[in-house]
Amino acid sequence: MANVLRNSAKFGFSGVLSQLSIHSRHGRECVSPCFSLQQRNSSTSPKEVDLDNSTGVAVLRMQSPPVNSLSLDFLTEFCINLEKLEMDKSCRGLIITSTLSKVFSAGLDIMEMYGKSPERCGEFWKAVQEMWLKLYGSNMATIAAINGSSPAGGCLMSIGCDYRIMANNPRYSIGLNETQLGIVAPFWFKDTLVNTVGNRAAELSLELGLLYSAPDALKIGLVDQLVPEDQVLSTAQVTMSKWLAVPDHARQITKSMMRKQTIDKLLSNREADITNFVSFITKESIQRSLRMYLEMLKSRKA
Amino acid sequence: MANVLRNSAKFGFSGVLSQLSIHSRHGRECVSPCFSLQQRNSSTSPKIKVDLDNSTGVAVLRMQSPPVNSLSLDFLTEFCINLEKLEMDKSCRGLIITSTLSKVFSAGLDIMEMYGKSPERCGEFWKAVQEMWLKLYGSNMATIAAINGSSPAGGCLMSIGCDYRIMADNPRYSIGLNETQLGIVAPFWFKDTLVNTVGNRAAELSLELGLLYSAPDALKIGLVDQLVPEDQVFSTAQDTMSKWLAVPDHARQITKSMMRKQTIDKLLSNREADITNFVSFITKDSIQRSLRMYLEMLKSRKA
Numbered sequence: 001m002a003n004v005l006r007n008s009a010k011f012g013f014s015g016v017l018s019q020l021s022i023h024s025r026h027g028r029e030c031v032s033p034c035f036s037l038q039q040r041n042s043s044t045s046p047k048e049v050d051l052d053n054s055t056g057v058a059v060l061r062m063q064s065p066p067v068n069s070l071s072l073d074f075l076t077e078f079c080i081n082l083e084k085l086e087m088d089k090s091c092r093g094l095i096i097t098s099t100l101s102k103v104f105s106a107g108l109d110i111m112e113m114y115g116k117s118p119e120r121c122g123e124f125w126k127a128v129q130e131m132w133l134k135l136y137g138s139n140m141a142t143i144a145a146i147n148g149s150s151p152a153g154g155c156l157m158s159i160g161c162d163y164r165i166m167a168n169n170p171r172y173s174i175g176l177n178e179t180q181l182g183i184v185a186p187f188w189f190k191d192t193l194v195n196t197v198g199n200r201a202a203e204l205s206l207e208l209g210l211l212y213s214a215p216d217a218l219k220i221g222l223v224d225q226l227v228p229e230d231q232v233l234s235t236a237q238v239t240m241s242k243w244l245a246v247p248d249h250a251r252q253i254t255k256s257m258m259r260k261q262t263i264d265k266l267l268s269n270r271e272a273d274i275t276n277f278v279s280f281i282t283k284e285s286i287q288r289s290l291r292m293y294l295e296m297l298k299s300r301k302a
Numbered sequence: 303m304a305n306v307l308r309n310s311a312k313f314g315f316s317g318v319l320s321q322l323s324i325h326s327r328h329g330r331e332c333v334s335p336c337f338s339l340q341q342r343n344s345s346t347s348p349k350i351k352v353d354l355d356n357s358t359g360v361a362v363l364r365m366q367s368p369p370v371n372s373l374s375l376d377f378l379t380e381f382c383i384n385l386e387k388l389e390m391d392k393s394c395r396g397l398i399i400t401s402t403l404s405k406v407f408s409a410g411l412d413i414m415e416m417y418g419k420s421p422e423r424c425g426e427f428w429k430a431v432q433e434m435w436l437k438l439y440g441s442n443m444a445t446i447a448a449i450n451g452s453s454p455a456g457g458c459l460m461s462i463g464c465d466y467r468i469m470a471d472n473p474r475y476s477i478g479l480n481e482t483q484l485g486i487v488a489p490f491w492f493k494d495t496l497v498n499t500v501g502n503r504a505a506e507l508s509l510e511l512g513l514l515y516s517a518p519d520a521l522k523i524g525l526v527d528q529l530v531p532e533d534q535v536f537s538t539a540q541d542t543m544s545k546w547l548a549v550p551d552h553a554r555q556i557t558k559s560m561m562r563k564q565t566i567d568k569l570l571s572n573r574e575a576d577i578t579n580f581v582s583f584i585t586k587d588s589i590q591r592s593l594r595m596y597l598e599m600l601k602s603r604k605a
Contacts, residue, residue, distance in 0.1 A: 179553035190560060199498045200524060203561045207444075207465065207554050208546065 046074050048099075049081050056092035057240050058085050058140075059233075063099040067106035070153045074109070075127040082134045093244050094138070095236045096161065097145035102172070104144075107152030114290040118278045125277045128153070129270060132188065135160040137263050139252045141243035145236040147229060150174040151211055156189055159196045159222070162243065162255070165236050166214045167229035173211040174222060180209035182289045184280070186273060188266045195262060197221050349377045351402075352384050359395035360543050361388050361443075366402040370409035373456045377412070378430040385437045396547050397441070398539045399464065400448035405475070407447075410455030417593040421581045428580045431456070432573060435491065438463040440566050442555045444546035448539040450532060453477040454514055459492055462499045462525070465546070465558070468539050469517045470532035476514040477525060483512035485592045487583070489576060491569045498565060500524050 046064035051057075060081060062068040070078075085091045098104045112124040135142065135157065142161040149172045150158055158164050158174065166172065176193060178185045185193075185206055193202040201220050204210070217223045227235045243251070266273065280286060349367035354360075363384060365371040373381075388394045401407045415427040438445065438460065447461040449469040458477050461467050469475065479496060481488045488496075488509055496505040504523050507513070520526045530538045546554070569576065583589060 179549050179557055182550040182553050184553050184556045184560070187560060190557075198501055199561075200500070203498075203558070204466070204527075206557045206561065208549055209553075 046077060047081065049085070051085065051088065051091055053090050055241075056090055056244065057095065057237065058091050058093070059095045059097065061097055061099050062105060065100060067103045068098055068100055068154070069106055069109035070128065070131070070157075071109035072112055072124050072127055075124075075131050079127070079130050079134055082131075082138065085140065086134070086138060091140060092248060093141040093143070093240045095143045095145050095233070095240060096157065097233055097236070098148055100148065103148040103154075104146045104150035104174075105154030105157060106149070107154045107156075110290060110294065113281050114287065114294060118282055121278045121281055122274050125274050126270075129188075129266060129273065132156060132160055132192075133263060133266065136192065136259060137256075139248075139255070141240065141251065143236045143240055143243070145232045146172075146174065146223065147232045148172055151177050155222075156192065159192050163225075163239060164223040165225045165227060165232055165239065166217060166223040167232050168214055168226040169229055170213045170215055172214045174214070174217050175209075175211040176206055177209040177211050179207060181293065182286065186277065188262070188273070191262045191265065195259075348380065350380045350384055352388070354388065354391065354394055356393050358544075359393055359547065360398065360540070361394050361396070362398045362400065363388075364400055364402050365408060368403060370406045371401055371403055371457070372409055372412035373431065373434070373460075374412035375415055375427050375430055378427075378434050382430070382433050382437055385434075385441065388443065389437070389441060394443060395551060396444040396446070396543045398446045398448050398536070398543060399460065400536060400539070401451055403451065406451040406457075407449045407453035407477075408457030408460060409452070410457045410459075413593060413597065416584050417590065417597065421585050424581045424584055425577050428577050429573075432491075432569060432576065435459060435463055435495070436566065436569065439495065439562060440559075442558070444543065444554065446539045446543055446546070448535045449475075449477065449526065450535045451475055454480050458525075459495065462495050466528075466542060467526040468528045468530060468535055468542065469520060469526040470535050471517055471529035472532055473516045473518055475517045477517070477520050478512070478514040479509055480512040480514050482510060484596060485589065489580065491565070491576070494565045494568065498562075 046062065046068075048061045048063060050059050050061075052059075060078075064071075064074055068074070082094075085094060108128065113121060116124070142163075144158040144161040144164045146158055146164060146166040148167070151173065152175075155174050155176050166174065176185050176189055178189075190202060190206060193205065196202075197205065197220050205212075205220075205222075212220065212222055214223070214226055218226050225235065225239075347366075349365070349371075351364045351366055353362050353364075355362075363381075365377075367374075367377055371377070385397075388397060411431065416424060419427070444466075445464040446466045446468065447464040449461055449467060451470070452475045453461055453469075454476065458479050461477065469477065479488050479492055481492075493505060493509060496508065499505075500508065500523050508515075508523075508525075515523065515525055517526070517529055521529050528538065528542075
């Protein structure tokens, strides 16, 4: 298993960490490679939301260093913000982006799954479900302005949106790479991916746990558009005007028609899905994998 | 009907035979065009050869049933036995399927299993076809089709049953589910597998017209994943297999099952009805007439 983990470190569950580690070794960047050992700076808000009342467009900026990990706190705040915007009649569109260099979001926070009680793991997973349910089922027009790498949970967030614009940088990657770490993406991750890139591409992508470079992600339709990095947000705003030019009710009913079946599949299986996750993640073999992965990250940092 | 058959000969149920016939007319190749009139060598030679490399955990299954690796009852039975042995062998993690015959991966279902046979015999045959697909599509092993020749109908089904398809970059090789060209209909689970591979619209078009795609076109629509020079098909399959086996087995297997379970269950819960449908269809006088005329057409080409 150790070998697998050493090899899979390149594609680890929080894939971008490994990329940062690799970059440090090559002296390209000097960034702390291990989010899990970071002092938790819980005072500053991990995200910033600006609603422009004149356009009806909100921008949600993820700013939780070092890699916008989806922790329980982060997800809770994300959901609270989404709910507020959803209930605000003046808010018609949402752009999600990152303030951190090179990273959109590195995905689920491993520390939420390692050495935690079953109850705590269940609480965490419920929050992951909630993030997806609120985002995928949002009435707002949602655009992911992907200005950095976006593995695993970051990819899930991206494909939860209506439209994806990514920075045209082959060093940024995106994908559901869970199998590389010996974990399995749950059915609703799979459903969302199938809805985005089709069945065959999803099967290949999930079984191999592929991370696609931005250009490859465009080729398979995982993202919709590539633009220079400094144009990602502005392109998102221009694109948003197009989306908001469509009568709201028509767009919303159509979106619901497209996504309802997929959403209902989780809604009618939420508890079972949480139970499955908890019993899987608390297995000794899986906890061992996670511990070895964390130790590998620690040794890279040293 | 005769006209239809004469025209459909180009795209016949065992499509590659027609291609061989066409090529003979143009003097390009000299290959016996009619598998159905071949002396059946049913005695001892195995139709399938399997080698398992214990150090890599990769098995290679070579189809070697001349002239065209037809999926007969014997062939399918051997195929399923081999697959089951490999599935139960803990040291076997991956399977590459390929052909030893020149220009042909597999020409598909053996027409002689469907012509002039009793309903019971037809039912036995169809059950074996189902079994081949169930075992292959649902296999826990990482499966790669190394398609080093043409692969119509049942050969195409076998290919799309695998996890990954590498084909020889030869525009004279073709692949597709061409059943309708012979007045036959691909059953729902052939259709489901094709939809899962190329998407709904492409599958609808492909199945209704009974299209056979050249290797380059097959790549374009995603029916195969990769084209390489013919002499690199097998080595590429081996390299690709290492990538697949670098993924933790349990994670890959649970994911594969999650992707394919619904499609598999659809046949599992309808096996008997599917056999009944096939038998009553294939034993119809009109369908038997079509098959007879097709066989006579092949015979006259050979002469």
